[in-house]
Amino acid sequence: MVLSENARSEIRRLMAQFPQRQSALLGALFVAQDEVGYLSPDALADVAAVMDLPVSEITSVASFYHLYRFSPEGRHVIQVCTNISCQLRGCGRILDHLRRRLQVDVGETTADGAFTLKTAECLAACESAPVMMVDTDRLGPMSERDVDSLLDQYAHASTPSASRPRLAPPPVAPQTSMILKYIHEPDQGELEAYRRRGGYEGLRRALGMSPDGVTDEVEKSGLRGRGGAGFPTGRKWKFIPKDPAIPRYVVINADEGEPGTFKDRTLLEGDPHRLLEGIAIASYAVGAKQAFVYVRREFHHARTGLERALAQASGAGLLGHNILGSGYDLDVVVATGAGAYIAGEETSLLESLEGRRAMPRLKPPYYPAVKGLYSRPTVLNNVETLCHVAWILTEGVERYRQLGPPILISVSGHIARPGVYEVPLGTTIRQVIERAGGMLDGRPCKACFPGGSSSAILPAAYLDTQMDYDALAKLDVYGSMLGSGALIVMDDTTNMVEVVARTVEFYRDESCGKCTPCREGTMWLGQVLRRMLAGQGRSEDLALLDSIARGMTGTCFCPLGESVPPAIYSSLRFFRSEFEQYAKGAGGVPQAVHA
Amino acid sequence: MNQVPPMVTMTIDGTKVAVPKGTTVYQAAKGAHIEIPIFCYHDRMPPLGACRMCLVKVEKMAKLQTSCTLEAADGMVVSTIAPEVKAGQEAILEFLLINHPLDCPICDKGGECPLQDQTYAFGPGRSRFIEPKRDFAKPVSLGRVLVLDRERCILCWRCVRFGEIIAGDDALKGFERGFHSEINTPFTLPVESKFIGNTIAICPVGALTAKPYRFAARPWDNQAVSSVCTLCGVGCAVDFDVRGGAITRTRARESPAVNDIWLCDLGFFGHGYVHHSERLRRPLVRQDGNLVETTWDNALDLVAHRLRAAPPSRVAMLGGARLTNEDAYVAGRFFRGVLGTNHLDHRIDTRPQSASQSVPWGMAVSIAEIDQADVILLVGCDVTEEYPVLWLRMKRAIAHGAKVIAVTPKALEIHRFVDHHLVHRYGEGAAVVRALTGSHVEDSRAGGLGGVDSAAITAAAARLGGATRALVMIGRAALEAPDGVEAAAAVRDLAARLSVPVNVMRGKGNAFGAALGGLLPDAGPGGRPLADIAGDLQQIWNRAVAPQSGMTAPEIVETGAQGGLDVLYVVAADPATDVLDHTQWKAARARLPFLVVQDAFLTQTAQVADVVLPALVAPEKDGTVSSIEGRIQRLHAAVLGPGEARQDWTIFAALAERCGAEMAYSGWEEIFDEMQALIPGLALDARMNPMGGAIGRPARTPPPPVRAEAPSADFPFVLIPGEALFARGAMSARSAAIADLAGEPWAMMHPDDAARLPVAEGDAIVLQSPHGAAAVRVKVSTAVLAGQVFLPRGYDGAAANALADAAEALTRVRAIALTPTSAGAGSGEVGRRTP
Ligand SMILES: Cc1cc2nc3c(=O)[nH]c(=O)nc-3n(C[C@H](O)[C@H](O)[C@H](O)COP(=O)(O)O)c2cc1C
Ligand code: SF4
Numbered sequence A: 001m002v003l004s005e006n007a008r009s010e011i012r013r014l015m016a017q018f019p020q021r022q023s024a025l026l027g028a029l030f031v032a033q034d035e036v037g038y039l040s041p042d043a044l045a046d047v048a049a050v051m052d053l054p055v056s057e058i059t060s061v062a063s064f065y066h067l068y069r070f071s072p073e074g075r076h077v078i079q080v081c082t083n084i085s086c087q088l089r090g091c092g093r094i095l096d097h098l099r100r101r102l103q104v105d106v107g108e109t110t111a112d113g114a115f116t117l118k119t120a121e122c123l124a125a126c127e128s129a130p131v132m133m134v135d136t137d138r139l140g141p142m143s144e145r146d147v148d149s150l151l152d153q154y155a156h157a158s159t160p161s162a163s164r165p166r167l168a169p170p171p172v173a174p175q176t177s178m179i180l181k182y183i184h185e186p187d188q189g190e191l192e193a194y195r196r197r198g199g200y201e202g203l204r205r206a207l208g209m210s211p212d213g214v215t216d217e218v219e220k221s222g223l224r225g226r227g228g229a230g231f232p233t234g235r236k237w238k239f240i241p242k243d244p245a246i247p248r249y250v251v252i253n254a255d256e257g258e259p260g261t262f263k264d265r266t267l268l269e270g271d272p273h274r275l276l277e278g279i280a281i282a283s284y285a286v287g288a289k290q291a292f293v294y295v296r297r298e299f300h301h302a303r304t305g306l307e308r309a310l311a312q313a314s315g316a317g318l319l320g321h322n323i324l325g326s327g328y329d330l331d332v333v334v335a336t337g338a339g340a341y342i343a344g345e346e347t348s349l350l351e352s353l354e355g356r357r358a359m360p361r362l363k364p365p366y367y368p369a370v371k372g373l374y375s376r377p378t379v380l381n382n383v384e385t386l387c388h389v390a391w392i393l394t395e396g397v398e399r400y401r402q403l404g405p406p407i408l409i410s411v412s413g414h415i416a417r418p419g420v421y422e423v424p425l426g427t428t429i430r431q432v433i434e435r436a437g438g439m440l441d442g443r444p445c446k447a448c449f450p451g452g453s454s455s456a457i458l459p460a461a462y463l464d465t466q467m468d469y470d471a472l473a474k475l476d477v478y479g480s481m482l483g484s485g486a487l488i489v490m491d492d493t494t495n496m497v498e499v500v501a502r503t504v505e506f507y508r509d510e511s512c513g514k515c516t517p518c519r520e521g522t523m524w525l526g527q528v529l530r531r532m533l534a535g536q537g538r539s540e541d542l543a544l545l546d547s548i549a550r551g552m553t554g555t556c557f558c559p560l561g562e563s564v565p566p567a568i569y570s571s572l573r574f575f576r577s578e579f580e581q582y583a584k585g586a587g588g589v590p591q592a593v594h595a
Numbered sequence B: 001m002n003q004v005p006p007m008v009t010m011t012i013d014g015t016k017v018a019v020p021k022g023t024t025v026y027q028a029a030k031g032a033h034i035e036i037p038i039f040c041y042h043d044r045m046p047p048l049g050a051c052r053m054c055l056v057k058v059e060k061m062a063k064l065q066t067s068c069t070l071e072a073a074d075g076m077v078v079s080t081i082a083p084e085v086k087a088g089q090e091a092i093l094e095f096l097l098i099n100h101p102l103d104c105p106i107c108d109k110g111g112e113c114p115l116q117d118q119t120y121a122f123g124p125g126r127s128r129f130i131e132p133k134r135d136f137a138k139p140v141s142l143g144r145v146l147v148l149d150r151e152r153c154i155l156c157w158r159c160v161r162f163g164e165i166i167a168g169d170d171a172l173k174g175f176e177r178g179f180h181s182e183i184n185t186p187f188t189l190p191v192e193s194k195f196i197g198n199t200i201a202i203c204p205v206g207a208l209t210a211k212p213y214r215f216a217a218r219p220w221d222n223q224a225v226s227s228v229c230t231l232c233g234v235g236c237a238v239d240f241d242v243r244g245g246a247i248t249r250t251r252a253r254e255s256p257a258v259n260d261i262w263l264c265d266l267g268f269f270g271h272g273y274v275h276h277s278e279r280l281r282r283p284l285v286r287q288d289g290n291l292v293e294t295t296w297d298n299a300l301d302l303v304a305h306r307l308r309a310a311p312p313s314r315v316a317m318l319g320g321a322r323l324t325n326e327d328a329y330v331a332g333r334f335f336r337g338v339l340g341t342n343h344l345d346h347r348i349d350t351r352p353q354s355a356s357q358s359v360p361w362g363m364a365v366s367i368a369e370i371d372q373a374d375v376i377l378l379v380g381c382d383v384t385e386e387y388p389v390l391w392l393r394m395k396r397a398i399a400h401g402a403k404v405i406a407v408t409p410k411a412l413e414i415h416r417f418v419d420h421h422l423v424h425r426y427g428e429g430a431a432v433v434r435a436l437t438g439s440h441v442e443d444s445r446a447g448g449l450g451g452v453d454s455a456a457i458t459a460a461a462a463r464l465g466g467a468t469r470a471l472v473m474i475g476r477a478a479l480e481a482p483d484g485v486e487a488a489a490a491v492r493d494l495a496a497r498l499s500v501p502v503n504v505m506r507g508k509g510n511a512f513g514a515a516l517g518g519l520l521p522d523a524g525p526g527g528r529p530l531a532d533i534a535g536d537l538q539q540i541w542n543r544a545v546a547p548q549s550g551m552t553a554p555e556i557v558e559t560g561a562q563g564g565l566d567v568l569y570v571v572a573a574d575p576a577t578d579v580l581d582h583t584q585w586k587a588a589r590a591r592l593p594f595l596v597v598q599d600a601f602l603t604q605t606a607q608v609a610d611v612v613l614p615a616l617v618a619p620e621k622d623g624t625v626s627s628i629e630g631r632i633q634r635l636h637a638a639v640l641g642p643g644e645a646r647q648d649w650t651i652f653a654a655l656a657e658r659c660g661a662e663m664a665y666s667g668w669e670e671i672f673d674e675m676q677a678l679i680p681g682l683a684l685d686a687r688m689n690p691m692g693g694a695i696g697r698p699a700r701t702p703p704p705p706v707r708a709e710a711p712s713a714d715f716p717f718v719l720i721p722g723e724a725l726f727a728r729g730a731m732s733a734r735s736a737a738i739a740d741l742a743g744e745p746w747a748m749m750h751p752d753d754a755a756r757l758p759v760a761e762g763d764a765i766v767l768q769s770p771h772g773a774a775a776v777r778v779k780v781s782t783a784v785l786a787g788q789v790f791l792p793r794g795y796d797g798a799a800a801n802a803l804a805d806a807a808e809a810l811t812r813v814r815a816i817a818l819t820p821t822s823a824g825a826g827s828g829e830v831g832r833r834t835p
């Protein structure tokens, strides 16, 4: 036995939160990891014993998620984000600097055991790019100087936590808006302040309506899911069977991982009660008695705030038993991710929430509305979606349609004021860039991802396209889409082959490995692109890249694999000369030069 | 329930195909003889859609579709040959091959590899992949039978899903993710499974191979002989692959009513004994204290002479579970009809007056019906250790919603699937079963009834009360327990209340065939009571058969020990290790004037015999065997026997001739015909009713008073004798792979007891009773209650029967720690299996 009685009872407490005990596995593994330092065979055996699960199962699950470790690491773990937005803002220099200062390479621990250096995928904080995390603290934008002072502080602090450096994330640009109206108020996370600003009135109103009436109102608002797929929210709720005898669940997708997207994290950190209000309304509308918020593990700050808000709301009778005297009960449980982008995909999320490897399920039969969590009907919604719901029920459908409908756009990359912007649906890309202060250093825009790295790359010629589901989807560029509303802009210094390689590698490392084309295709593409970047390109490589992408197109099991070809096709089409340059076997175009 | 589903009509490659609604496009195409390549799909598991090989084009659908996951719909127009389909399949195959070593010439799968076949049929034929391949350490060994080559693995997930869906043992798992994904066990430890051979069979490439079969043969060199596994009572259908007169491997033969397409690892890897160097090749006789080879004529003359000289009442025969039905019948005819003794019993491992002797062995329901149960009650039946493949059926029932109640002295390996696990003190299970019927027996002893929490009993009783299709099984650990008679009665009453029959899960190998053939003291062929069958026997055998019952096996041993026998003839059995009380057996041997052993090996019994006759084993025999469900199945001789070894029935025929009787047969068919005349309903593939046991026979002597002494400070533990699949005596010990799987002898004790001794997992201890001792390694587990020690019976090196005393109801032991090896040192195979 390596786990203390404390740890074991904490695991039992987690198990009691869920209808099925395996759902507590991801959290339980963190309990063990935090206590032992890593998941040793003994620690895994103990978790298996407490949870009465096979060791093989829990070890297999643990190995799927990147935030578990199987050997000891340093006292502090430094993770440097290397995804696109951070790459565009110079994360490479930060990483190099850390390598030099710590005298270790990525994946290694310093000789004194103080630091382990790692890289991370998009931490959903691209407004502060380049971003890094030290243990549970997120820091950015980082400069070499910041790194130095940070390391010094850790080196000199006897108890580092006492004097942990904190770099303030730049505030979201102030704006007159609906959803983001109070996001910059420092006390918005407090129940008192939230209620003072009209909070939970939407819930009160909803509870006075029939559940179907609530659903109708949401349907009328025209709200479409903000997780990426854009499915009409009211219609989704209507799929839930009416028979009240069948238990059903609401699951909230707070796993925000699409590179360039950080609006959900912003909402969670800044306005957690709005989310809780949206959850209660959605749950009431579909008749769910339990709701689960699946929060990305890296969102430590957000999770703490959410749990605090949850306690406040429950204490005030806004959640839990007999909400606002209506007779309606709702239990909200906060669950954790463990480092897997694919867990954001709805069926994978359900697998993960059931304590398994986050591999997507086959649809049919596993449509969440029919066979979702624990094979029960389940509504799955994104954080932003439910924040809209809270607003709609508070202010009414008419005002919502009049003023908007709004969407949140995460703007990052070579932009003067990166941040989350609320704009009416249909605002053009160019207008959004202007709202965000224009291009960084006033350089010309070369290209952008309009909907996160899963969308196609659009060259500057498309900047007048409206940021709207249909307008982007209708473009003559394969894979162009609004997605999660992540606008990553790139200026004329950008090396597109580099960007595409990094994009491919993201999907390669986040592929669940279930299906052949995604698992093998991403690996192959990554190898070819790296070889080209290393000066070993061949004339047939352009055709090869295109053909590998074709082999993946329409053949993958889930949208993750299908997200790769758009970047390949669009970059080969619009930035072909850069690829041709590399195909000659020599180095390519100049590197980015931003400070 | 059995509504015919509506049909849908679709077009595949221009052919109209009508299939029941719910059929997949892949199955519809297959039914129309249109081949679609597959890797991940396996028809015993729900579709997964992972490999993406089975792509087809469907009109009005934008993307190519995976035919294994797509349900056929009316009016669907499917193409399996469109250029896009071909391009898609080529792409998938190319993706699969970029990281595949293509070492077909040295791969065991070569020649029967779907990937190899697909590469020829659909592949692009050249590689555009110039990057370094993913490399894994070369093949890794995962225990005694399994070898994993991760470079060959195409990640079809079949093996993983087999462990999750079919066997429930989660033996092989996926680790890491994306292109780092690999199949493995945690930390590459030996795989923990009783069914891993099946994963080798369903692996579509040579990633999983059998260590015992590595490089043994190429598929095209093998000749398959269909037969039946006789290593437990399930009777799984097998094919023996034969090359150069030797069995190179055992494969499952599809048999929907029995094993479907699966086997257990004992079946897969348990044929090694057939070609073991210690097989007996020539008859042996004792000369000057030593066993020396002799001719058949000499040996048979000697045996016949002693048999003729002895009064029939002083001749007895023991054994038979390893015979064919025909062997058993001829043996019975010889002893009853020619020699005139009724002292025949194949049930040598029963306690005197145990419940095993008063209930008919075998299943009353069919194996296939297990699938349909809604509540399964296991009383003293360790299903995965005793009848492994039946567990796969139960797993299916569980998938359909069946609940499992187990009343056992040790928690079962399948405990995760047991909804109500009532683990009780050994010898107190009957009271627990009684309590399940509602007639609660107040128990004054601490810890509730038999040590079981009463709320758990109440919950289980409620569950049982709601059953509409209960399946009730009672097994060895209940029947042979001190309260076995009471347990059997309680189970019978419970089943009667549920209006279902009792399945008596008792007997190894062809025990059922031994009973069918008539190797019981009180019943002739077909289990017919002697009085009932005497007339028929008279007609066919031309001999009068004494109507009084003969002695049971324990009585035979006891009588032998008292000097009451002149000749004991042991056939295909090893009483020295199997009878309950080894001390008594030794006494019997000492006082026996003449002991004949007819077997394939020089067993412990044979070593002390006066004559040893070498016999064939099942894969060398033609004939039939019977399974636990009473199914009559055909054995085909796959290989010839060693030296001069003979099939058992021919030995009895030769002895009959020397005893002046005419008992000649041209072959097994003629014997079978004769049996059919005596046994109503006997036919190939028919299911016979459970038979045997003392049908309506009152116990001749009242059960001996149970001397259940209070626990003494000297011998504080109650011994639970149990079963372990891979440790079951002479044959498994001589199949190298199985002996390895069995590992060293072990015993299991509760952590509190272990802490008190103190011993740790893997430490060596000696278990001592007033009668003997056994050295074992400790497994520490809460699967047994404190104060109890579980000891598998089958290890020659630690014979449980050395500890027991036939006169005592319970065996009490003490445990003495030997120089402790560091905790877990015996680990690996032995230590890790603890639940
Ligand atoms: C690979 C992949 C990753 C995804 N990640 C997220 C995510 O992080 N957050 C999210 O809300 N939706 C994500 N989605 C979309 C979800 O599958 C799902 O559509 C969404 O959560 C539904 O909520 P909505 O209707 O409110 O948008 C992802 C989808 C895919 C295919
Ligand atoms: S496309 Fe396939 S391998 Fe990739 S994430 Fe989806 S299911 Fe997994």
Ligand code: SF4
Pocket (backbone or CB within 6 Å): B152, B153, B154, B155, B156, B157, B158, B159, B160, B183, B199, B202, B203, B204, B205, B207, B208
């Ligand atoms: S080992 Fe074989 S069965 Fe298992 S996933 Fe790999 S290829 Fe499939």
Ligand code: SF4
Pocket (backbone or CB within 6 Å): B229, B230, B231, B232, B233, B234, B235, B236, B259, B263, B264, B265, B266, B267, B268, B387, B388, B389, B390
């Ligand atoms: S279950 Fe029994 S009959 Fe079937 S393979 Fe295993 S040992 Fe042989």
Ligand code: FES
Pocket (backbone or CB within 6 Å): A081, A082, A083, A084, A085, A086, A087, A121, A122, A123, A124, A125, A126, A127, A129, A131, A259, A260, A261
């Ligand atoms: S936080 Fe680094 S790319 Fe998003």
Ligand code: FES
Pocket (backbone or CB within 6 Å): B037, B038, B039, B040, B041, B048, B049, B050, B051, B052, B053, B054, B055, B066, B067, B068, B069
């Ligand atoms: S066989 Fe259909 S996807 Fe694998």
